[in-house]
Amino acid sequence: MPPFSDPRLPHGHGGFPIEVSIPSDVRFIEGVVGLVTRQCVERHLSPTDCNLTVPVALTEALSNAILYGNARDSSKSVTLRATLNERDLVLEVVDEGTGFDMDACTIDPTSPDNLDREDGRGLYLMRALMDRVERYTDGGNVVRLTLHRRLTLHRK
Amino acid sequence: MSFAIRKSGDVCVVDVEGQLIVGNRQELKQKVLDELERGERRFLVDFSQTGYIDSSGLGVLVSLSKKIRESGGELRLASLNDDLKTLFELTKLDTLFQIAHSRESGLSSF
Numbered sequence: 001m002p003p004f005s006d007p008r009l010p011h012g013h014g015g016f017p018i019e020v021s022i023p024s025d026v027r028f029i030e031g032v033v034g035l036v037t038r039q040c041v042e043r044h045l046s047p048t049d050c051n052l053t054v055p056v057a058l059t060e061a062l063s064n065a066i067l068y069g070n071a072r073d074s075s076k077s078v079t080l081r082a083t084l085n086e087r088d089l090v091l092e093v094v095d096e097g098t099g100f101d102m103d104a105c106t107i108d109p110t111s112p113d114n115l116d117r118e119d120g121r122g123l124y125l126m127r128a129l130m131d132r133v134e135r136y137t138d139g140g141n142v143v144r145l146t147l148h149r150r151l152t153l154h155r156k
Numbered sequence: 157m158s159f160a161i162r163k164s165g166d167v168c169v170v171d172v173e174g175q176l177i178v179g180n181r182q183e184l185k186q187k188v189l190d191e192l193e194r195g196e197r198r199f200l201v202d203f204s205q206t207g208y209i210d211s212s213g214l215g216v217l218v219s220l221s222k223k224i225r226e227s228g229g230e231l232r233l234a235s236l237n238d239d240l241k242t243l244f245e246l247t248k249l250d251t252l253f254q255i256a257h258s259r260e261s262g263l264s265s266f
Contacts, residue, residue: 026179029177048238052239052242060210110248116218117215118215119215124211125243
């Protein structure tokens, strides 16, 4: 099923702020990530932020919310709120779970004991790629990812 | 997003077109395991047409590499762009995989 076949995902979105809710199904992730990264390209975030930092960190946050926060319960939804100002891109992913201890759940996947594990890289990657990763409770379990905008040189 | 598997000599070349993420990693895993079951032992995953890879995608590569090694084969990678190289360096998976800069050099490395 193509992610954008779902009418709940906005088409032709006008830009930030973005707010979109999806069912707890990992097939919707790519569509939401595409929506955000296209806006990041339009707002001239750096190529690495558009091609790596934002899509990977947001995919991790959404998949954690679907798989762990909502335990794939299709009656529960995941909401993304995204804002961009002169300084920061802020992505908030909200699920209906009870939350988690981010430090306790983050392992070092680069240690020799963990290097050949199949899982355990999601939180580590989010924290390595974004400038700030926070978790709090506000009518749901919220993971907030903040990326400071880098100055980019525009050559004529 | 799709995965195409073509034979080049005795190497199975897997092209990852689009993203390799939580929503499609099982498809890649099953396709490669089917080839392993059929007796193939040498695999080269070509990322020249890949957008981004998430932790699940990295995990499936680790898991496939282990299974293929246990069967006496090997999985190697090729054509990572600079952003994907960064991802492998951040996770130190560049130390776990043999990574070729191009499909051709990957094929000739076997």
